[in-house]
Amino acid sequence: MRSATIKELLSSKDLLQEITIKGWVRTFRSNRFIALNDGSTLNTIQCVVDFEKFDEDVLKKVNTGAALKITGTLVESQGRGQSVEIQVSNLEVLGIADPEEYPIQPKKHSLEFLREKAHLRIRTNTFAAIMRVRSTLSFAIHNYFRENGFNYFHAPIITGSDAEGAGEMFRVTTLDEKNPPLNEDGSVNYKEDFFGKETNLTVSGQLEAEAYAMALGKVYTFGPTFRAENSNTSRHLAEFWMIEPEMAFFDLDANMDLAEDFIKNVITYTLTHCQEDLEFLEKRLFDEEKSKPQAQRSDMPLIEKLKFVVDNNFKRVSYTEAIEILKNCKPNKKKQFKYPIKEWGTDLQSEHERFLVEKHFKCPVILFDYPAKIKAFYMRLNEDGKTVRAMDILFPGIGEIVGGSQREERLDILKQKIKDLGIDEKELWWYLDLRKFGTAEHSGFGLGFERLVLFATGMGNIRDVIPFPRTPQNAEF
Ligand code: 4AD
Ligand code: MG
Known part of the structure; x- marks a missing residue:
């Protein structure tokens, strides 16, 4: 039998x-x-x-x-x-x-109701379909890198460095919170902590991946990352999975080419291997959207939207060009942006990003060459002395899905940047070593895995595409 x-x-x-x-x-x-x-x-x-x-x-x-x-x-x-x-x-x-x-x-249960039952919701067709797509996408990701000569590298989860210099980090400590050992000046004595210094959960494996790229050539990490930003949105998690490739001898153009090819490849794989689940999710979305006003409905069915992304070039636009578009546009006959763009140098809000992708270009957009002031310290300074070789990929319905850059490989310029930002050089001694010994042009990016799953499944809330979401006030399971 x-x-x-x-x-x-x-x-x-x-x-x-x-x-x-x-x-x-x-x-x-x-x-x-x-x-x-x-x-x-x-x-x-x-x-x-x-x-x-x-x-x-x-x-x-x-x-x-x-x-x-x-x-x-x-x-x-x-x-x-x-x-x-x-x-x-x-x-x-x-x-x-x-x-x-x-x-x-x-019977039909609301997504909000099911979120409260994260341990049982996977027994519904919707969540089972999402999680099979998620699993297939992860396989496709490993497959892509393996076929393209990358080594899978495991970045540490507990770290002493802050890769992004932005957003709050989750502190890791074994000290007694109520009664920590103190220095003579009254500050907490972290020398007595488990690692003998302040440590956090990683916000990105990038800095460590750079060390590995400078020896293995092409590497990628695919692991959990943590951000204690208190943003209660449908696009942010406190614990999310990030895919971070890092490549020696790649400039920003090669980095953008790779990112675009990679995203198209994993979506194609999922279209072929998850047809049944995607058809189900498309129908679910269609039924859900019937109750929405016309203007809020997506203009393409899910599978058509995925094929559109695969079949069309992403539009590459510099930050400066984007600002010109945004300064001169009327996003909506009646309404202005909540944060109108007044001058070059301001950071883009998600309303601007979504306008560029959904209303102006109507396709995925790669924005590059951002002002140095609004980007992280490790990005390569352009000849103009005010922009850096950064790129963000923006997707319809999602906004930013990828953030990446060509890295600053010149020791003197990197040291100056670190100094200007008031970061203690000693904290980054090992990172600076990479520029002292055999430095070379290199680049990489980070793709937020849950944002990719959101896009592939047509779901609207990031809490519904990760098994047990971690968001403010929410770590029940
Ligand atoms: O743009 P970010 O902050 O870039 C980095 O961390 C770089 N160190 C990556 C690199 O170059 N290796 O984050 C990368 C991506 C974002 O584009 C977004 O998709 C996702 O990670 N992301 C989040 N996803 C869910 N919840 C959050 N709180 C996220 N923060 C970033
Ligand atoms: Mg970013």
Whole structure:
């Protein structure tokens, strides 16, 4: 007797075989038809029970959510919408789910309701589809880098350096918060802390990845990163996964080429390998949008939108050109931007980014050569002395999905930058070593994995594309 997944059985041509499957009940109709799902696919397999042959007490336990072991014969289905079904000969309830208590009933639950049940929401079609897409995307990412000669590098999670110099970091300490050891001047004595210094959870693996790129050539990290920014938005998490490639001998143009090719490649992979789940998510989005005013609906169905990104060049625009567009535009007949762009040098808000992508260029945009003042210390200074070789990739419906740059490889200029920003050079001694010994042009970028999953699934809130979201006031699970 063979044990198979529902995905395998649904495409099986091998009828009349006796099989055993295990899964969870989605619905049980007319005391006769069990729709069983095991997570291997979006679909359920219909299991037909002859209720006269089974104990009433057993059938009473066949409720939505219960775990079953079913043995039976695979036969051609008489019903519509499925090719095969199982004639059940034996049925065992492995685990009950009391309908009075089990929250995931066969009806429409709001995403907000399901967020409160993050441990159970994966049992719905929507979340199972999202998480299969997420898993496929991660595989595609590793696959892409492997095929392109990159080594996978593991950046440390606990670190003594602040890569971005922006946003709050999560402190890691073993000191007694209420009664920490103090220095003579009353400040906390971190020498007595576990690592003998102040440490944090990493905000980015970039600085360490640079060290590895300067030996292995092309490397990438793909791991969790942490930011204690108190921004309660649908695009920010306190713990998110970032993909950070770093390449020796790459300038900014090569970096942009790689980023574009990489994103197109992983989306293509997902279009081929997650067709069923994407079709389901597209329909879900369509149903959800029916209730919205026309202006807020997306103009393209999900799969068409993904294909559009794959088939069209990203528009490359300098920050200076973007500012000219934004200064002169009327985003909306009635409304101005909340933060109108007055002068060159101001940082872009998400309303500006979204205007450029969604209204002006109507395609993904790569903005490059930002003012040095609004970007991190490690970005390479341009000849004009005021812009840096930075690039951000902006996506429709998402905003910034990638942030990257060519790195400053000249020791003297980097040292000056560090000094100007008031950063203690001693903190970055090892980073400066990379410029002292065999320095070379190099570049890299960071892609926010959840923002990519948001785009690929058409979901609207980042909390719905990571298994257990970490946001302010929210670490229940
Ligand atoms: O632009 P960021 O801050 O860039 C860096 O950290 C660089 N060190 C990366 C590099 O060059 N290796 O972050 C990169 C990306 C953003 O574009 C965004 O997609 C995502 O990470 N991101 C977040 N995603 C979810 N929640 C947050 N709080 C995020 N902050 C950044
Ligand atoms: Mg950024």
